Amino acid sequence: MARQKELEEEGRAARKLQEGRQRLENQLAPAKALTSWVPKGESAVIVGRHIGGMVYVGPPPRIDREGYSTKSRPYIDPALPVARLERDPRGTQLPYWPSYSDLSPICRATYLDWLADGRRDASYNPGYMFLYFYGLERRFCVDLPEEEEKRKILDEVRRLAALYDNNGSARRYLGEFIGIAQLDLQDPAASEPVLDFRGWEVPFGLKVAIGSKIAQDEPLSWDWVLSWLICHPEHYLRTPATRCQEEFRALFRLRFERRFPNGLKVAKPRKMLSGRYQAASQEFHADLKPNLGGRPVPDISGLRKPLEIAQEVADEVTEALERFSRYLGRIPDGRGSIEAQALLPAELRPLFPSDALDRLKDWAASQVAEGALVPAAEVIARIGGTLPEKLTKSLLTGAADTLAxxxxxxxxxxRFALRSPKIDEPLVIYALEAPIENLEDVSAAYRAALLELALGVFVVQADGVISDAERRALRDRIERAADISAAERLRLAANMDWLLAVPSDLALLRRKLKETGPDVHVALRAALVAAAHADGLIQSEEVARIEKLYKALGLDPGLVYSDIHAGDVLDDPVRVKPATADVPGEAIPTAVRGLAHKLDPALIAATRAETARVSSVLGAIFGAEEAEPETAPVHPEESVRLQGLDAATTALVREIAGETHLTAEAFEAACKRHGFLPAGALEAINEWAFGIYDEALLDDYDGYDVAPEIAAAVTAEFAKEGRHVHA
Incomplete structure (x- = not known):
């Protein structure tokens, strides 16, 4: 038994010895035998790691470059030491142009781990990926393998490009290789436009594709023209083109094909295309001279006219998408909402249909048919999907734009009302003659007529009773209003219905009238007096209300009587209050109706011109939101600096970044606090924002919308640096 146990022990020891020798041979054999490229599907064992194919293994050959010699970067030399424990995935010891032979043992171990793990961990420094890529591009361009292997290499580089898509150098170098490889293999992707590009110059493959079409007298379709524009370094696409890519491309196609239904015909340039592929490893280059049927391909690099045309179309499309883009800037998740769909240009809506928008249209039509006032809360909830606690100007403006x-x-x-409605007040919905894209585009005559109408309604509401005669007089003034369009006349009529239905706010009007100056008083006096004569009768309550408004303007109330009785108004008895039947007391004499107030035509024209002149000033006063509370003044010691801005402008940007929207008045007040004029501050801030963030910080939209992405970045910068920002 003892002897049997001894034999078993000797057998186990022999087997262990044999296994150890085999492991050693497995480790050493590849290092001796593999001295070049390891194809895909095969493997090499390096320091105990199984490294899949598509790598060079062995002593690196010498590369002669510009008078000096160096070792080929991608060759994995098994004779070089590798660290056993330490790793450096962040690449703190990695040089800019890595070479396996020159790496530290720690970096070699890290690189081999990355390779053995499938080359799929993007958290490793991109330098390790580039070292691997150097071997792929060398194999493709220098060794010139069979087409099947080339396709495998191209697929692998595409995978790496997707893995490191957030790295600029990877996008550039790998993108250049992919373009050249696709041309070499006549890959279908080489004949497709490039619509998502972040490089520095027009890709060589795109030059070949467009040049080939021009050589064959083939007109360029919208996608090739847009691709050319997107990739050209001297042409710039504004925010809507990037924020709303799908909508931008769809509208570009529609506008381009409307202008060039058969495509854009481009004259052949005389210069022929040539280029050079410089390897990312800097170890070699390849001269490129593409041909088409044995003939050289025209070089499009010097052409300018097609790009100018493309830029014109792009600018037109960008402008059409401005509001939609600003909405998505304020509400990034708002794509597909009713308001977002309504802000799309009309020609895009069939391409981006919305059942919710169709339901809103049916609902609005039913409200018009019923002819009833609609609660403001219901309108906002229908459009926004939720019921807000407060009805803000931006909500109302968005609702108006959506319906229009x-x-x-x-x-x-x-935008034009004496005051905005409250959440518990009604609104008027009415049918337009046609959809309107820009509600703010109205004439000065409309602004003046709306102001006169608003003040007129304010006066006729004085006695609490609005007679049919007063209604007719107000409607007659709308019909007689000169220099306004039919659409504007509809808007005036709807505003009259709302003004008559909603009680006037004398306190609010008094506060706002105090903001006016002497230059607007003439127009206001004319509008108020004309309202008093609306029905040919002057009520005592109307006179009293006009007196209060004159006081609010800082005028002598005694002017009311001289203004009312100016011109050809007869001094006939004035009816103070209509007689009421079956009320005891003395009978009131039958009213004697005076002759209609006749105004001098020249005076009317002068008054209307004066009203039009001040209408924009009044619109700013009467259309403004309630005054926002003043923020505390900025002390000099709290001033900090952002890159490219002085301390004062930085302080202004810091204040703005805390808001989502500023009224014109709030922005002006902020500028004043920091010692700036609004126009100059707006230009300086947006120019700075374009330079740093490639987008304006402030969008002029019923005041100023604050770009949320930039505001968040600025706020984060301040939070990071505290009170000592030197970004």
Whole structure:
């Protein structure tokens, strides 16, 4: 038994010895035998790691470059030492142009681990990926393998490009290789436009594709023209083109094909195309002279006219998408909402259909048919999906724009109203003659007529009773209003219905009238007096209300009587209050109706001109939101600096970054606090924002919308650096 146990022990020891020798041979054999390229599907064992194919293994050959010699970067030399424990995935010891032979043992171990793990961990420094890529591009361009192997290499580089897509150098170098490889293999992707590009110059493959089409007298379709524009370093696409890529491309196609239904014909340039592929490893280059049927391909590099045409179309499309883009800037997740769909240009809506928008249109039509006032809360909830606690100007403006783009008007429009409605007040929905894209585009005559109408309604509401005669007089003034369009006349009528239905706010009007100056008083006096004569009768309550408004303007109330009785108004008895039957007391004499107030035509023209002149000033006063609270003044010691800005402008940007929207008045007040004029500050801030963030910080939209991405970045910068920002 003892002898049997001894034999078993000797057998186990022999087997262990044999296994150890085999492991050693497995480790050493590849290092001796593999001295070049390891194809895909095969493997090499390096320091105990099984490294899949598509790598060079062995002593690196010498590369002669510009008078000096160096070792080929991608060759994995098994004779070089490798660290056993330490690793450096962040690449703190990695040089800019890595070479396996020159790496530290720690970096060699890290690189081999990355290779053995499938080359799929993007958290490793991109330098390790580039070292691997150097071997792929060398194999493809220098060794010139069979087409099947080339395709495998191209697929692998595409995978790496996707893995390190957030790295600029990877996008550039790997993208250049992919373009050249696709041309070499006549890959289908080489004949497709490049619509997602972040490089520095027009890709060589795109030059070949467009040049080939021009050589064959083939007109360029919209996608090739847009691709050319996107990739050209001297042409710039604004924010809507990047924020709303799908909508931008769809509208570019529609506008381009409307202008060039058969494509854009481009004259052949005389210069022929040539280029050079410089390897990312800097170890070699390849001269490129593409041909088409044995003839050289024209070089499009010097052409300018096609790009100018493309830029014109792109600018037109960008402008059409401005509002939609600004909405997505404020509400990044808002794509597909009713308001977002309505802000799309009309020609895009069939391509991006919305059942919710169709339901809103049906609902609005039913409200118009019923002819009833609609609660403001219901309108906002229908459009926004939720019921807000407060009805803000931006909500109302968005609702008005949404309805206008599907053919319905909303009164009042907060851009021009004496005041905005409250959440518990009604609104007026009415049918437009046609959808309107830009509600703010109205004439000065409309602004003046709306102001006169608003003040007129304010006066006739004085006695609490609005007679049919007063209604007719107000409507007659709308019909007689000169220099306004039919669409504007509809808007005036709807605003009259709202003004008559909603009680006037004398306190609010008094506060706002105090903001006016002497230059607007003439127009206001004319509008108020004309309202008093609306029905040919002057009520005592109307006179009293006008007196209060005169006081608010800082005028002598005694002017009311001289203004009312100016011109050809007869001094006949004035009816103070209509007689009421069956009320005891003395009978009131039958009213003697005076002759209609006749105004001098020249005076009317002068008054209207004066009203039009001040209408924009009044619009700013009456259409503004309630005054926002003043922020605390900025002390010099709290001033900090952002890159490219002085301390004062930085302080202004810091204040703005805390808001989502500023009224014109709030922005002006902020500029004043920091010692700036609004126009100059707006230009300086947006120019700075374009330089740093490639987008304006402030969008002029019913005041100023603050770009959320930039505001968040600025706020984060301040939070990071505290009170001592030197970004």
């Amino acid at each position: 783009r599907i053919g319905f008007g909303l009164a009042p429009d907060p």
